Amino acid sequence: MGTITFLLVLSFLVFFHELGHFLAARYFGVKVHVFSIGFGKQLFAKEWKGTVWQFSLIPLGGYVKMKGQDDSNPALKEEGDDSYNTKSPLQRIAILFAGPFANFLLAAILYFSIAIIGASALAPSIGTVQENSPAFKAGILKNDEIIRINNTEITTWNEIGEIIVNTQGALKFYIKRDGKLIAKTISPHISDAQNMFKEDIKKRMIGISPSGKIVQLDLSFGESLVFAYEKTIFASTMIFQGVQKLIQGIIPSSEVGGVITIGKVISDASESSIIALLTITALISVNLGVLNLLPIPALDGGHIMFNLYELLTKRKPSDKVFMILTITGWVILGSLMLLGIYNDINRIFLND
Template sequence: MSTSIFAFIIVLGVLVFFHELGHFLVARLCGVGVEVFSLGFGPRLVGKTVGRTDYRISGIPLGGFVKMVGEEPDADIDPADIPFSFTHKSVFKRIIIVAAGPMFNLVLAVLIFFGIFVISGSYVLEPVVGVINTGTPAQASGLREGDRITVIDGRAIATWDEMADAIMKSEGRELTMTFKRGEEARTVRVIPQTTVMKNLFGEDTERYVIGIASAGVVHRKDMTLGQAFVESFAKTYEISYLTVLSIVKLIQGVVSTKTLGGPIMIAQMAGEQAREGAANLVFFIALLSINLAVLNFLPIPVLDGGHLLFFLIEAVMGKPVNRRVREVAQQAGIFVLLLLMIFVFYNDISRIFSTS
């Protein structure tokens, strides 16, 4: 239990710090004064004031905030503070300040993946045949367990994913497949067949297969700094895309709302990852950081995405959104978030009782 709590504090602290750091640094870069940089909400526990900014740790460790000069559009501002006021900056500067929070969460993910790839490289599943299903094209072609696929239709194959991709893209067309059996190279012709499989979201999808499973042979691939840099961006994009797709599937009803979790589930998962080792916990932070970024970009008032939506409307219309409209939207956004928080807490508690 203590491991989960400690890991939760570490994970949340890192995520919130990077998110608020993004807002803070870009605000300062744009000439906006920052009054408070806080990790946590509620009463101030400890802190230090440097210049006009109060850097603090607050009592409720479930988030954080950056309070900028003139952040509220209708607040009274000392004339001397107008040059440092958020509201008085151009709409473009306000957009990049607000977007900087979730963008820094994506940057954090890139940095973590970069470090992992530099230190550990990546692990590649080799195209070595394991189990061959009865009555399949692979069995008919004479493939055997232990055969290593090397070429498909003139395309060199180095990984299992490359092989699966080549088979999928065949769309049922006959393939010329070269493989190694021991030191001997052989070639066979295989016609993939269609089958219905469950995808990541549990949906039935049609795929082209030849009826083989992987032998589970993997090897470590070291990466140069350049390769690690490119791969870290690719991994961040891949997980971001899947996160967005998961939200779409959730709205469509494909993914069950029971999969949603809140602080309790995050604490449990953080504890599990911490017990598995520091590398697992760091990877978990990267995943959560991407999720936090995507969620914050959603156009829900009170989230960064809601503010961005208002600023984009202002940029198009040439004037700020009506105050009353903003207030109603903010109230609706708070209501939606409260309902979501209640629901995820309910899910978390239900999981605890179902596993006890």
Template sequence: MIVVSFIVVLGILIFVHELGHFLVAKWLGVKVEKFSLGFGPKLFGRTIGETEYLISAFPLGGYVKMYGEGGFSEAELVEQTSTETAETAAEPVEPPQPIDEARSFSHKPVWARMAIVLAGPAFNMLFAWLLLITLYLVGMPIMKATIGEVFKDKPAAVAGMQKGDRITAVDGHPVVQWEDFSSRMATVRGEVTLSIVRNDHPLTITLVPQAGESKNLFGETVQKPIIGVSPSYEFATERFGLLDAVRMGNAKAVEVTKLTVLSMVKLFQGVVPLKTVGGPLMIADMADKAAKTGGATFFMLLAVVSINLGILNLLPIPILDGGHLLFYTIEAVIRRPVPQKVREYAQQAGMLLLICLMVLAFYNDIVRYFFSKG
């Protein structure tokens, strides 16, 4: 089951990513020669129209091969044919085929090439956004903003808050779930007014939080206003109207995007240790647990991983989409392509870096799941 969950999650996200490249390339008139889910040896393939659709052996990625993507010119083909003619002496050689510049990726203007490359990560982000909105429409499990415990002598207890109180607003801002309450309280400075419901009766409580400290997701100590309550950990499935679903889907997508970017920054800064980097085994484990928990949890994971994949591909590392975008940006500024040798060396360095990251991720997975205590 864990293998199936892994293949489903990765397969969907890779398909969405490559579909972005494919559709925008076709829209801009570029001939797509191959569309592959996976790398390596072909397991299954079928040619429809001018494109061969493949399922390949290694499911850790995919690719769209476009006509002229490597870059060529007719002069280069003539030179290559002449060399082959000299080497094979009297053997007949077919004349070079003329290049269809209108269908060639490398002959498209730089803005078109950038659009095709950017489409992959953009489709991952768009897919996650639509998925989140759909989840809020059909039903999202949320933790209720209900008080589970009120701590003695803290501002909430002094103000008269009780176990079972349901918080509905903070300083007039509506609260639907505990996450809303926590987010609002994190920005409070000074006195705060809480709207609550107790035994079906609305009440208003005003209090002044204490200054306190807590650990954030990255293990850093941060200042945080404290009123002295904890949640009841009650969950409910909430369905929202279209406008509310779009608003909450937008907010969640922005939140996950910011957290992903911040996590990467903290990783490079050394705040987040390298041992937290996860690989295929971590994704497989998370996908399996999410599938067992329920549909909404699984699709939430799918949205989060899709955003992560989109942002990761935008990193300016040669061989990733972000690396290609960097080269095309330079080309747009200097008005000529980056020299082929420079691109080749940069891509080799990028490949080495990715291999190192994959080895690190696999190592962390093995230690985490096979050698960690407990």
């Protein structure tokens, strides 16, 4: 069942990505020969409105084959008003960007759905208080519930951290304890900490950690839209930063996951709850959007880079340069996929 869920989720994400390219291409009058989910041998195909819609043997991706644009033949040129290569650089950039944009849009829709169904978050309930910390000295105790900080009402644990980090000076905490409201003034101090990438940082802290209790968020339609927007932006930023840290060597290459890891994560999420599955699907969708925007010639970002070059210099890269860079891009992409699979297999044997 987990494998079927993985293939369905992946196919859905690929379909949405390629649909972005397809709709943008058709908007600008470009003929689309093939819309394929998967690569390799054709398993099922049906022609509709001049496009062959097909499923192929290897379900790890997909493509739209436009007139005048073919990654397997980078030097391809086809004339006519309905050809990709006769469109302006800005129009081509719009067609290329539409795929990743569709992934970001899908993620926002999924996060909005989560908000409507019933999003949850860590409750502002204290689990532990570090000895000799500002919170400890102020008399904060385990199981205290933080109701308000200064004039800001608190509903989730994340809000506490945001206020502590982004506010200067002492803070007035309003604590609920044994049914009573207690006010405590706490002065955060700068402490050593680690961010999500395990880098050592300095951070304003008061020395508390969450209890692990969960609170259900009762969001209005407008609040659900804000929730979806913020989650999509946060996920996009996190993945962009993750790629940057990987290139810088801060994140080791052994952390790169492949299709096996993705499949396991989706399978585990599907067995947990619909919210977990939607959350993982949204995160992978953002991941696809971000990775496709990387300036690797085999990806949308690489093609956007070529078109930006043409837009700025008023001339196209030579066919030779275009071919060399595209082949190089495929080598880089293939190497990353092999690295991911190698790491996946290593994790399987290490866990065993």
